[in-house]
Amino acid sequence: MGFPGTWMTESQSVVYRVVPKCACSTIGQIMHYSDHGRYFDGDIHDAKDGLHKWALDESKEPIREVMAAGQTYAFTCVRNPYTRILSSFFDKICGVQRNGKRYRGNLVPMLIQNYGIEVGGKDGQQEFDQIKSFRRFLLFARDTIRWRRPMDPDIHWSASSGHVSTFVTNGGRYDKIFWTEAFNDGMQDVLNNIDTKHDVDLTKVPRFNESADHGPKRAHPVEDYFDDLSMHLVYEIYKRDFELFKYDFENPANKKPIGEIDLDEVHIKLGD
Template identity: 75%
Template structure:
């Protein structure tokens, strides 16, 4: 049994299934802080100690034992599919990464060549037609997810339900799933259920947005990026995300959920 993308505090106070582009940097730093009374110095994704991660071999037996026995409070966090894929585009496709290079090396040149996407550069102030390029990126994202061409789908734009289901299918159960759009309320419900070595005051916790400042700023309201065809593609890719996590497909301008997440429904529909 494997639990990819699963993080756990060293004290085993809580277990978190990472969903990329859903406040994972902030959540990881809160987990780290709750054990050590300080934040990890750097991007929490780079931490090799002070927090258990499935990607680290030595952590796997501990995570497996904890999750299969449901010893700790387990949670994850989701985000509106419209804003999530926009964030992926501006961060991973348009932005310069922490190492000073483009994401995944030859990915952006591939998109320029095959899909006619323009992303600008720091030298020109990232000047390009954001709406036109984003809609072409959507075609690429759909192609990777539906047909795994011209590459396998990337974790940053593959469906949240796919990430979240691996935890259930392999024997885990969530105690809480909350929305990034109401982050403090949701994270507080997690902290209220666990005992931490260091008290966490969410009001005083900074937001750790590791992608900020590495690329262009979004120049238009969310809804301007999605015409009728774009919405069709989004529904084709993220239908389950909208339905299970209660987001409004009909109105890209409404980032807020329209109802409560039903954990029994999540486990039933994603556990098959």
């Protein structure tokens, strides 16, 4: 039994299933602060201590034991598929990463050559046709998810429901799934249900790992990037995300959910 993408506080107060591009940096820092009274100095994804992570060998057994006991509060956070895939494009494809290099080495040159996208030059700051390039990236994302070519899908644009489901299929159960679009309300509900060594004031939490710092700024409203074909592709990729997490497929301009998440439905449909 494994729990990939799972983080847990060292005090074992709470378990979190990471979903990329869904405020995971901020959530990880809040978990770190709740145990240690300070934020991790750097990107929380680089932390090798202060937080249990399934990717760390020494963390696997503590996480396994807590999950077997089934008593620890578990949660995750999701995001509107339209804004999530847009964020992935501007951050991971157009942006220069924090190590000063392009994401995944030759990925961007391959996209430029094979899909004809532009990324705003070497630094991602030059003007380019964002809408045309994004729609071509969307074709690439669909190809990776539908046919696993020219590569396997990347965690930053594979469906949120896929990340959420591994926790369920391996025996976990969520006590809370909340939306990034109502982050403070959802995160506060989590904090209200767990015992922390240090109190967290969400109104004073800094913003961590903002993707806008990595790439060009979005020049148009969200809905301008999605014509009828793009919406069809998004629904093909993220149908389960729209349905389970209650987002509005019909209107890309509406990033807010249109219903309440039914945890029983999530566990039934993702537990198959």
